[in-house]
Amino acid sequence: AVAARAGAHTTIWGRDPQVLNAIREQGMNTRYLPDIPLPNSLQADADMGSALAGAQAVMIVVPSRVLRSVCAQVAEYIAPGVPVAVCAKGIEAETGLLMTQVAAQELGDRPVGVISGPTFAHETALNNPTAATVAFPFTKADRENPNESVAARFAVSLSTEAFRAYVSDDVVGVEIGGAVKNVVAVACGMMTGAGFAENTRAALITRGMDEMKTIADALGGRRETVTGLSGAGDLTLTCSSPTSRNMSLGTQLGQGIPRGECFEGRPVVVEGEVNARSVAQLADKLVLDLPICRAVNAILHEGAPLGQTFAELWSRPIEAEPRAMDVLFDHPANPAAIANLAERIS
Ligand SMILES: NC(=O)C1=CN([C@@H]2O[C@H](COP(=O)(O)OP(=O)(O)OC[C@H]3O[C@@H](n4cnc5c(N)ncnc54)[C@H](O)[C@@H]3O)[C@@H](O)[C@H]2O)C=CC1
Numbered sequence: 001a002v003a004a005r006a007g008a009h010t011t012i013w014g015r016d017p018q019v020l021n022a023i024r025e026q027g028m029n030t031r032y033l034p035d036i037p038l039p040n041s042l043q044a045d046a047d048m049g050s051a052l053a054g055a056q057a058v059m060i061v062v063p064s065r066v067l068r069s070v071c072a073q074v075a076e077y078i079a080p081g082v083p084v085a086v087c088a089k090g091i092e093a094e095t096g097l098l099m100t101q102v103a104a105q106e107l108g109d110r111p112v113g114v115i116s117g118p119t120f121a122h123e124t125a126l127n128n129p130t131a132a133t134v135a136f137p138f139t140k141a142d143r144e145n146p147n148e149s150v151a152a153r154f155a156v157s158l159s160t161e162a163f164r165a166y167v168s169d170d171v172v173g174v175e176i177g178g179a180v181k182n183v184v185a186v187a188c189g190m191m192t193g194a195g196f197a198e199n200t201r202a203a204l205i206t207r208g209m210d211e212m213k214t215i216a217d218a219l220g221g222r223r224e225t226v227t228g229l230s231g232a233g234d235l236t237l238t239c240s241s242p243t244s245r246n247m248s249l250g251t252q253l254g255q256g257i258p259r260g261e262c263f264e265g266r267p268v269v270v271e272g273e274v275n276a277r278s279v280a281q282l283a284d285k286l287v288l289d290l291p292i293c294r295a296v297n298a299i300l301h302e303g304a305p306l307g308q309t310f311a312e313l314w315s316r317p318i319e320a321e322p323r324a325m326d327v328l329f330d331h332p333a334n335p336a337a338i339a340n341l342a343e344r345i346s
């Protein structure tokens with residue numbers, strides 16, 4: 001919808017013919033965005049071959065667990081050199097690869113980048129003022145003529161009076177923000193569901209951002225990218241709103257609702273659930289200190305009790321902030337404090 005509003009000839013491909021018919025005939029995505037009028041110029045096509053015929057640019061917006069298979073299909077239909085922007089937020093569970101790395105494996109030498117930011121789908125579709133970051137690797141030629149870089153051309157093709165796109169060359173930094181903020185949002189939800197409020201959430205957001213910087217740094221991204229739209233921006237959005245599926249899952253679990261009964265048993269894409277495990281695996285492999293992400297993984301995937309795990313998180317030995325202060329304190333955790341807080345949470 002954003003690309004069509006910006007004047008690009010845009011076709012959406014999908015699997016559900018009913019949804020595609022509704023987009024074509026009623027100008028509405030009746031299943032995912034009911035009641036939001038979409039631009040008349042937006043085309044919809046169930047045949048990927050004809051949807052992609054002559055495409056000059058592609059955006060892939062599917063859950064992270066199916067990105068690889070969708071990229072493999074897309075590769076059959078697009079010409080060499082056609083740039084692909086990945087909008088999925090995640091880290092592949094089996095390989096630990098970022099979404100652009102997965103896409104690059106399937107798409108050969110086509111330029112691959114990412115579009116990410118604080119962009120709840122329904123608000124974006126409503127044409128509310130929204131901003132996001134477009135990141136592609138920059139070549140020497142791009143630096144000499146940035147207007148012609150793939151990232152800038154994507155940004156221009158998406159710019160409307162309400163949608164503002166920023167450009168970056170830090171693909172890793174942008175991707176880490178989008179993937180890891182979901183895990184932190186699950187943590188924020190858990191503590192909100194357990195009955196705590198703004199102080200707790202602000203602490204988790206800030207310390208979660210520190211974990212995002214640690215991962216970005218370890219993978220070759222830039223720490224300052226994490227303070228931008230795709231990091232701090234999306235973290236703030238997702239950790240502040242029940243609209244977020246990640247925050248909402250955490251809230252339900254924090255209220256003691258069993259996983260199978262969350263979302264009233266409906267299947268809902270909660271990227272942070274899968275990604276908690278991917279991030280914990282990365283932390284093991286790269287020996288990273290990521291206490292919040294590890295706590296979420298332990299609760300979701302290792303049967304750790306929510307109250308005890310958060311109490312242990314809060315009673316860790318004191319440490320420096322910022323980490324760059326580079327000192328270590330020797331101050332053991334207090335078992336009585338852990339027991340007290342654990343009891344209050346459960
Ligand atoms: N919904 C949002 O506000 C935002 C979502 N994202 C990211 O976009 C990605 C997709 O999320 P949503 O669109 O919200 O999920 P969704 O569950 O609302 O929709 C996913 C879409 O992917 C399709 N799909 C699922 N499996 C498929 C397959 N094997 N082949 C082809 N299509 C398939 C579904 O039919 C559906 O149309 C996620 O990584 C999410 O984190 C990013 C920014 C905002």
Ligand SMILES: O=C(CO)COP(=O)(O)O
Nearest residue numbers: 117118119120244245246
């Ligand atoms: O990534 C999002 C907004 O930027 C959507 O967040 P949820 O997947 O938690 O709903």
